[in-house]
Amino acid sequence: MKLQVQLFGPFRDFQPQALLELDVADGANVAAAREALAAHAASHWPACTPGLLRSTAFASESALLRDGDALPADGRIAVIPPVNGG
Amino acid sequence: MDTVDISAIRALVAAPRDAALDPARALEFVTHEEFGGQALFVGRVRRHNHGRDVVAVEYDLFEPLVRTTFEALAREAFADIAPELRVYVAHTHGRLEVGDIAVVVAAGSRHRDEAFRACRAVIEGVKHRAPIWKREHYVDGSSEWSEGCSLCGHKA
Numbered sequence: 731m732k733l734q735v736q737l738f739g740p741f742r743d744f745q746p747q748a749l750l751e752l753d754v755a756d757g758a759n760v761a762a763a764r765e766a767l768a769a770h771a772a773s774h775w776p777a778c779t780p781g782l783l784r785s786t787a788f789a790s791e792s793a794l795l796r797d798g799d800a801l802p803a804d805g806r807i808a809v810i811p812p813v814n815g816g
Numbered sequence: 817m818d819t820v821d822i823s824a825i826r827a828l829v830a831a832p833r834d835a836a837l838d839p840a841r842a843l844e845f846v847t848h849e850e851f852g853g854q855a856l857f858v859g860r861v862r863r864h865n866h867g868r869d870v871v872a873v874e875y876d877l878f879e880p881l882v883r884t885t886f887e888a889l890a891r892e893a894f895a896d897i898a899p900e901l902r903v904y905v906a907h908t909h910g911r912l913e914v915g916d917i918a919v920v921v922a923a924g925s926r927h928r929d930e931a932f933r934a935c936r937a938v939i940e941g942v943k944h945r946a947p948i949w950k951r952e953h954y955v956d957g958s959s960e961w962s963e964g965c966s967l968c969g970h971k972a
Contacts, residue, residue: 739876739949740961785966789947791880794967808878808947812964815877815907815948816859816919816939 731756733763733801736808740782744775754801760788761797763807786811822848823894827886828906829879836906837917846902846924853928855935859919861912869955874911875918878947882907889941893923897937898930905938907948 735750742748752766764783771778787810788795790802794810801807826845830836839858846854861873890903902924912918919942923934942948944965953959 736878738878738947739951739964742876743961785968787967789878789881789967791878792884793881796969808881810878810947810967811949812966813945813947814943814950814962814964815875815882815946816943 731758731801731805733766734806735763735767736806738809739811739813741778741786741809741811744771744778758801759797760795760799760801760807763788763801764797767809782811822850822900822902824902825887825890826904826906827883827890829877829882830906830908832908832910832912832916834908837908837920839917839920839922842904842906842920842922845904846922848902848924850900851902851924851926851931853926853931854922854924855928855931857919857921857935857939858917859939861914861916861918863914865952868952870914870952871955872911872913872953873918874951874953874959875907875909876949876951877907877909879909881947885946886938886942889938889945892941893934893937897933898925901925901930901934903934903938905942907942907946 733752737748754762754766768783789808789810828836886905904922907919921935921939923931925931950962951959
């Protein structure tokens with residue numbers, strides 16, 4: 731399936747568009763999205779560090795997702811790097 | 817204590833300097849004739865951070881999940897602190913100048929202790945759990961995304 735990945739915070743510096751498309755297997759879980767993002771980062775984003783990828787969570791519009799969770803059926807997810815509001 | 821439901825939540829994302837960030841509006845929302853206590857937190861952009869001169873701050877946020885998270889934080893305050901509370905939380909996005917308001921949290925309750933605790937719990941949650949990112953712009957023209965809290969492994 732194709733994932734529409736919304737980029738936030740420091741990920742916005744890695745490419746001009748805030749939306750990234752990634753391919754994962756049908757029925758894949760969030761861990762597969764994490765692996766696909768890491769592979770994309772390794773080949774396209776030299777400034778993206780392993781530490782940032784490790785500390786980044788994923789979310790749908792309504793909830794944080796754990797690595798074992800199914801991906802949203804609509805294929806829309808957000809990358810959530812470490813947060814610092816307020 | 818009566819069983820009247822006087823709890824309520826207002827969770828907002830607003831443009832810089834929008835009226836939603838007016839502390840008076842936040843206090844008005846948490847006002848109730850049964851409540852004798854109100855607590856207010858206002859977060860503004862400050863001039864210096866870690867020894868560097870800040871000229872502006874830029875907030876990026878994932879708006880739908882920010883609102884969901886703010887509502888969850890308020891519901892947790894109802895469960896953990898007092899079932900009868902009114903909670904107002906508003907955060908801005910985009911570019912702010914020094915002195916601009918970034919966040920407003922207000923809590924109203926029957927007594928002061930619950931109001932202080934609810935206000936503190938909600939602002940701590942805003943800082944540590946809401947999908948919001950801050951980039952500081954410095955006087956020398958450089959900018960940096962601030963260090964943050966990882967949400968990996970955090971409860972959904």
